[in-house]
Amino acid sequence: MSIPSLKIVFHGQNAANFRHDFETLIDPAHQLLDLSDALDQAGEREHYESADVVIGIQLNDSMPRPLKARLFHAPAAGTDAVNIAFLPPACTLANCFGHENAIAEYVIAALLMRHVPLARADQDLREQRWTYWAGRPSALRTELGTQTLGLLGFGHIAQTLAQRAKAMGMQVLVANRSPISHPVVDRSWTLDALQDFMGSCDAVVVCLPLTDNTQGLVDAPAIAAMRPDAMLLNVGRGAVIDEKALYQALKNHQIGGAVIDTWYQYPTPTQPECAPSQFDFASLDNVLMTPHMSGWTTGTVRRRQETLADNIRRLSQGEALINVVRGPLT
Incomplete structure (x- = not known):
């Protein structure tokens, strides 16, 4: 034919x-x-x-x-x-x-940075400081496997990430528009209970697309519901998290920190370089900023x-x- x-x-x-x-x-x-x-x-x-x-x-x-x-x-x-x-x-x-495999690796890598400080250990030892030498009580590290991971949305990215997180020993929680029943999900909420979900996690990963219903979904009250040492990671779309609310929460050290890969402002053909936000995230010491790279392999x-x-x-x-x-x- x-x-x-x-x-x-x-x-x-x-x-x-x-x-x-x-x-x-x-x-x-x-x-x-x-x-x-x-x-x-x-x-x-x-x-x-x-x-x-x-x-x-x-x-x-x-x-x-x-x-x-x-x-x-x-x-x-x-x-x-x-x-x-x-x-x-x-x-x-x-x-x-x-892109789900690549983004899952990015998220796991970002989370591991809090628990396995390889870069600092290397730098300190080069300067003859044995900061993380085993046997010192002050050198004890935490483990990723003890953490609770929250996934906002449960599409391709979140499902792949849930499997990777489970392999690391993490507890997996989900908030989604519709109820979730999945072998690797320990508990789920619908979006009308978003604040309860946000307050139950050591790290929350935003995996949602940008729609009329998701824009600004993670607002100031949702962020305020998070644990004071919790991490917020965005690999979905920038505007799902309220821009001003996120900046203020980080500036005031209201949460433990953030990893942001999807932003609010992007380069254009006429402006190939630009700030990723109207707010000065670059001045903050509790945010890891990357240029929408998590899925690009x-x-x-x-x-x-x-x-x-x-x-x-x-x-x-x-x-x-x-x-x-x-x-x-x-």
Whole structure:
């Protein structure tokens, strides 16, 4: 059976991250095109409007419409920058995961830093200080396995992280929109009991996507409910945690600290460097700041490429698509 040729466009720099060797994953009958973020080069607008498949992370009122698209595929989990009102009725919106293993490793590494201070032990010993020498009562460390890990949300990231945490001996608690029953979850709450959940954990990891219902969900009262030595980690979306409330809680040492990987302000094509927040988190000594890196590994890129290629194959062969965010309306 012959495979119908599809015009597939990679729109913008983010999508270009998944373009390398993509030809090797799909049928050679398909046409691949690389388009700029601005879509202002010769012929780019027309290619975008006539594409069968658009791979990209945004669609808004400043852009041309993908008039003939049958699949708009985000190469990441988030689709909040894609305005579905501008998709053709017959177009499916899909996304990619594949980042859960990498993010779980990031979280475990960040948590271990509190209990296994390798960097300080190394630095001190280089200066002939035996700070953590076994046998000294003052050198005793804590263990990650004695801790209670709270997961806000229970999607791909949280489920993978729960398994890793259990392997470390941790107790796993979950707060989710719907009740959770899972072999590695010791207790769960629904979101109407968020403060009870927040107060039960040694570390809370925000794993939620950004929606109208989750924006600002972790507000000042939720943070105030946390234990004074508890950690708050965000690998979901920045705005799920109220920006001002988080800054004030850290500045006032209301909680034990934070690890922040997802932020409130990001670079743009016209401003490639910027502060990650309107507040001066960089001046605080109880926060670890990273530049939205937790899921960005070679493994993540490859797994997402495979998801993109699989859905293109399914589309060309008339099979049901996977990772569907919104199906066709006609």
